[in-house]
Amino acid sequence: MKNKDAANDAVLTTIPAQGESEQALLERLQRWQSCESAHWKEGQVSGAVYHGGDDLVRFLVQVYGMFSLSNPLHSEVFPFVRKMECEVSERGSRMLSERSGPLH
Secondary structure, rough: OOOHHHHHOOOOOOOOOOOOOOHHHHHHHHHHHHHHHHHHHHHOOOOOOOOHHHHHHHHHHHHHHHHOOOOOOOOOOOOOHHHHHHHHHHHHHHHOOOOOOOOO
């Protein structure tokens, strides 16, 4: 599918010799985010975005910031990330199999 919003953006297939400034990168990403959110915020898509409201988005950004540098592959260093991962997996499994009861 052709993305008309990205028509003027270069396709980056290699790592540039000179990086761009943080400000320039943020401006580009904000423009992209604006283009993408316009489609679903205006009701142009169905079932693609499950938005819990702006308060939830702010909360999720805060939570992501707390654990963004963790690596679940190293549970000896990040035991609580592993705990959360296991709990989410177990809840999903229970929902799919209709099991109930406390998580152990």
